Amino acid sequence: xxxxxxxxxxxxxxxxxxxxxxxxxxxxxxxxxxxxxxxxxxxxxxxxxxxxxxxxxxxxxxxxxxxxxxxxxxxxxxxxxxxxxxxxxxxxxxxxxxxxxxxxxxxxxxxxxxxx
Amino acid sequence: xxxxxxxxxxxxxxxxxxxxxxxxxxxxxxxxxxxxxxxxxxxxxxxxxxxxxxxxxxxxxxxxxxxxxxxxxxxxxxxxxxxxxxxxxxxxxxxxxxxxxxxxxxxxxxxx
Numbered sequence: 001x002x003x004x005x006x007x008x009x010x011x012x013x014x015x016x017x018x019x020x021x022x023x024x025x026x027x028x029x030x031x032x033x034x035x036x037x038x039x040x041x042x043x044x045x046x047x048x049x050x051x052x053x054x055x056x057x058x059x060x061x062x063x064x065x066x067x068x069x070x071x072x073x074x075x076x077x078x079x080x081x082x083x084x085x086x087x088x089x090x091x092x093x094x095x096x097x098x099x100x101x102x103x104x105x106x107x108x109x110x111x112x113x114x115x116x
Numbered sequence: 117x118x119x120x121x122x123x124x125x126x127x128x129x130x131x132x133x134x135x136x137x138x139x140x141x142x143x144x145x146x147x148x149x150x151x152x153x154x155x156x157x158x159x160x161x162x163x164x165x166x167x168x169x170x171x172x173x174x175x176x177x178x179x180x181x182x183x184x185x186x187x188x189x190x191x192x193x194x195x196x197x198x199x200x201x202x203x204x205x206x207x208x209x210x211x212x213x214x215x216x217x218x219x220x221x222x223x224x225x226x227x228x
Contacts, residue, residue: 004159031214033215040220041220041221042120042205042218042220042221043160043205043218045215045216048214048215055214091160093159104162104165105216106162107152107159107160107161108159109157109159110157110158
């Protein structure tokens with residue numbers, strides 16, 4: 001069964017360092033999402049891609065976060081510099097639908113980030 | 117401004133009984149509602165969904181009810197099994213978008 005792949009699964013870093021997360025969506029899925037889940041809360045959308053284009057990054061802290069999906073397939077989310085408040089689970093999801101589609105999203109296992 | 121609220125952080129039920137998880141929303145512009153289940157150290161997995169034009173959708177042991185006048189969504193699990201123990205998130209699709217807005221989650225524990 002096709003799955004969304006993410007790496008690394010766990011990342012520990014010190015504040016002010018740079019970190020990067022990688023996501024490979026299900027093959028053929030045009031839409032890719034990055035979510036952040038803080039403990040005790042639901043996932044919150046950071047950025048949404050349709051193919052290689054950013055559709056929604058209104059909740060992405062652009063002073064320190066960046067995301068790219070250069071060839072419209074896999075994606076990288078970067079944080080530089082990391083802050084203590086960035087400690088969270090970072091989830092990647094993909095969907096076969098376009099930006100107005102209502103298909104369910106398929107999530108990867110996430111990257112657990114701890115900033116010390 | 118929380119558009120989707122799950123007011124019960126946790127729920128404990130006995131195996132074989134019914135589990136009822138609740139979700140309230142504030143915006144009538146949501147036209148599709150979903151439930152996700154999440155085990156520790158895994159990503160959320162899709163469970164069941166319902167369109168705003170319906171008031172009930174059933175899939176095996178899982179039934180979702182939608183009360184539009186009350187802006188309330190519920191998930192019934194009958195009978196509950198220990199393997200159902202997980203965090204359950206309700207989520208909504210705002211009209212015209214492909215993004216999901218999640219509630220805070222409810223941790224369900226099903227005791228053998």
